[in-house]
Amino acid sequence: MNSRRNPKETAKRGTRSHSKPNGKLNHKAKAPAATKSFKVNEPSELLPFLLSHITGRGRNAIKSILSRGQVAVNGKAVTQHNFQLHPGQTVTIDQEKPVQVAEMIGLTIVHEDDDLIIVQKDAGLLSIATAEENELTAYRQLMEHVRVSNPKNRIFVVHRLDRDTSGVMMFAKSERIQQALQTTWKDTVKERSYVALVEGAVKRPEGTVSSWLKETSTLKMYSSPHEGDGMHAITHYKLLQANRHFSLLEVKLETGRKNQIRVHMADIGHPIAGDKKYGAETKTVGRLGLHARVLSFIHPTTGELMTFESPIPKTFLKYTAPAPTN
Structure with a gap:
């Protein structure tokens, strides 16, 4: 799928690979930061703790590290921003850890920002299930996707495609954006x-x-x-x-x-x-x-x-x- 606005940028967004083309490494690139560990001395939520201990990184960069599963508490990977920390625990950041990206079935994200997700849906995949159905849908997979970074995140249906119709679909990441789009469609x-x-x-x-x-x-x-x-x-x-x-x-x-x-x-x-x-x-x-x-x-x-x-x-x-x- 191409964005006429910037095809190269969209292609970059659509990729799910984190390796260099043809497996070649850029040896001039700066090596990833070494694994770092921090002791928890007082109660705190995980994201504020990371923001106070990681220097030289912006808030979005730290949220990205967290959502990619590269943060562990006492050796167990944690992605929730509001995970509660307690004194005596150890928080480890390992940016060399391979990123685990859940494979979506019949669905590819081609653009995502703070408000919207644009996807390519394959024929055969339901957009959203009815009350009587309980099968894999575009909606369910995208809900799981946004909850990787925060379990309170949700997505909202803007429009639908029939199960057997393929192509471009849009979802909103808040009810406010959903209503704005549907009202002014x-x-x-x-x-x-x-x-x-x-x-x-x-x-x-x-x-x-x-x-x-x-x-x-x-x-x-x-x-x-x-x-x-x-x-x-x-x-x-x-x-x-x-x-x-x-x-x-x-x-x-x-x-x-x-x-x-x-x-x-x-x-x-x-x-x-x-x-x-x-x-x-x-x-x-x-x-x-x-x-x-x-x-x-x-x-x-x-x-x-x-x-x-x-x-x-x-x-x-x-x-x-x-x-x-x-």
Whole structure:
């Protein structure tokens, strides 16, 4: 995934490796600080204790050392900022200790700051579980991630992707930021576009679908035949490439209704590949042919325009490649 704002910076944020490329070490770099130990003489919480004993390091740098599991109390790694220390204990800082990063399943963090987390979600992973479900979700994994540095930390859902839709998602790190984003969503989000792999050859190079969506008792969305009956939904699409079996479309939402793209593609006679619920007949793709490709928005705190773009899945390109000419 790339950030148009600074691709190199985003790539750097997205990496989870702490070693040099190709395993080569920079011998000119300053060697890591030796292991240091401090005796606890009076009751204190761990973070204030570290701030008072480690010199030449800023607060954020010390919090980072703590969150990476490089601080131990009486030989046991501790990451909680408010861990209670007692006289007689020994606090050890070992910056040479390998960083243990929990591997996420079906999820990659591409940007994180004090307010937001931007992720790339794979097809097949739930955004958040319902009350009846208890399985691995993007929400649960990110909650565990933010609680590494402080068990009181939480994340908040801003928007969702269907289980079988892949691509860019945003989560807030406070209820205040969540509400700010959701309240001003239309003005804050500057672009939210998808790529859709649909069945058949779409003839029109571009078009707009407008309808009023309703939901059946079985939770399936559909376009009402009566104007004004339901929630107004507008979808714009543009043909990227196609053959006689499949078409690849760029899809932009003017509204964000449940299953909107899936319903509207079925309405124009080109259901999304793999989407049996909305009339697809193909099974060869192995997943739902829908991917959230671009998310561009105004940062709720800094006011900065941030744009994150995820590559088109190779499967989508493969299935829509034009037939070779002789």
